[in-house]
Amino acid sequence: MNNKVSFNNWLTDLNAEQPFVIAGPCSAETPEQVLEIAHAIKGNVSVFRAGIWKPRTRPGGFEGVGAIGLKWLQQVKKETGMLLAIEVATAEHVRLALEYDIDVLWIGARTTVNPFAVQEIADALQNTHKVVLIKNPVNPDLSLWIGGVERLQNAGIKKLGLVHRGFSTYEKTNYRNVPEWQIAIDIKEKFPHIPLICDPSHITGNRNKVEEVAQQALDLHFDGLMIETHTHPDEAWSDAAQQVTPEQLLDIMGRLQIRDVNQTDHEFNIKLQTYRERIDKLDTSMLKILGERMLIVDEIGHIKREQNALVLQIERWREVLNKMKTEGSQFKLGEDFVTSLYKAIHQESIDRQDKIINKK
Structure with a gap:
């Protein structure tokens, strides 16, 4: 060190x-x-x-x-x-x-x-x-x-x-x-x-x-x-x-290396800020897409309510997760990361549909 x-x-x-x-x-x-x-x-x-x-x-x-x-x-x-x-x-x-x-x-x-x-x-x-x-x-x-x-x-x-x-x-x-x-x-x-x-x-x-x-x-x-x-x-x-x-x-x-806490190099900070601004725009786009996805989830919830169907469709969940893990690897995304991400998305989907089906 x-x-x-x-x-x-x-x-x-x-x-x-x-x-x-x-x-x-x-x-x-x-x-x-x-x-x-x-x-x-x-x-x-x-x-x-x-x-x-x-x-x-x-x-x-x-x-x-x-x-x-x-x-x-x-x-x-x-x-x-x-x-x-x-x-x-x-x-x-x-x-x-x-x-x-x-x-x-x-x-x-x-x-x-x-x-x-x-x-x-x-x-x-x-x-x-x-x-x-x-x-x-x-x-x-x-x-x-x-x-x-x-x-x-x-x-x-x-x-x-x-x-x-x-x-x-x-x-x-x-x-x-x-x-x-x-x-x-x-x-x-x-x-x-x-x-x-x-x-x-x-x-x-x-x-x-x-x-x-x-x-x-x-x-x-x-x-x-x-x-x-x-x-x-x-x-x-x-x-x-x-x-x-x-x-x-x-x-x-x-x-072991201890990195610098405060960077004073002007050029470094400019480059960092440029990349951060790009990330901010992508984060906003991701949230917009997730919001649109959840609106579709809600529509599916209404259909399930009309048909008295289960909230959890386990085969569909497995299909989505396996597909996303495969596609994620093409974008150099780790399998653990993709799994954690889609488990969170799936949990939110379940919660929203549960509220719709049970009128919460």
């Missing part, structure tokens, strides 16, 4: 001389393991992370070493001087984290989805001076994420941060958790002064894709990264496939 991330709020308090990166193993496994990793990345990483308690989808898996791991992290701080970060999911976790002087506490995606749990944590952290990060909920629900931030703000917590780790989906994709970048952009607009950090490890689930997603995040003006790192990742007790070695981490950091 050739330039320094622009810091704000609590990031400034860290006095980091390197780009802001939180790194460390998915799980603390042994005292030797955490110390080995910490010494391998010290001086290049702002905060050392390690999972102490690991919420698992199904019982029987490794759920973390528990409170004993906090003693190991204290030794990490003593030997390396690094700040420490762990996930907390209950008030008891918070109590122990504060007792062992953990510097950064984050609320995980499985916890953010539960307002009662977030409130319990917020109450336990009332007026804390620690840094508190909140990951997006497992499902793509912007309101839940915003609500979590507001609960922490109401508890008097000043040093807040957002962590984008992607969203679960039942559909098979190239990601472990789909980025849905627009949701991250939306919450950044809602809270522009709260640092936004990307967790490419959980988005990708694949160490070979971490760098690509990390660069995407920086290009979208994220303030930092959280990357899972392990000296022997294939032997890790949890999330082995997505962890990089310390050497790989340093290589990634060295290649």
Whole structure:
């Protein structure tokens, strides 16, 4: 990474001389393991992370070493001087984290989805001076994420941060958790002064894709990264496939680029404005065409009402979607994009016809 991330709020308090990166193993496994990793990345990483308690989808898996791991992290701080970060999911976790002087506490995606749990944590952290990060909920629900931030703000917590780790989906994709970048952009607009950090490890689930997603995040003006790192990742007790070695981490950091935020080149800005004006005209044309399309959808709705026909004609929907995916490829439009676009159009069509048929 050739330039320094622009810091704000609590990031400034860290006095980091390197780009802001939180790194460390998915799980603390042994005292030797955490110390080995910490010494391998010290001086290049702002905060050392390690999972102490690991919420698992199904019982029987490794759920973390528990409170004993906090003693190991204290030794990490003593030997390396690094700040420490762990996930907390209950008030008891918070109590122990504060007792062992953990510097950064984050609320995980499985916890953010539960307002009662977030409130319990917020109450336990009332007026804390620690840094508190909140990951997006497992499902793509912007309101839940915003609500979590507001609960922490109401508890008097000043040093807040957002962590984008992607969203679960039942559909098979190239990601472990789909980025849905627009949701991250939306919450950044809602809270522009709260640092936004990307967790490419959980988005990708694949160490070979971490760098690509990390660069995407920086290009979208994220303030930092959280990357899972392990000296022997294939032997890790949890999330082995997505962890990089310390050497790989340093290589990634060295290649990442931070783009200029403000461009002052006059010729560049003129060219950009010209293209933007063309896009604006095309956007207006697209909306006009979509409006005309929906008028036809309404007419079909009236015909269906007269014939007492179903709103959803599944064969027709499949025909349209397959046709548009094929035609979209001819215009170099990705299949996922075309599918998402036409699902939105189809949902709007269903809603309009439902109102017509049922006289809403």
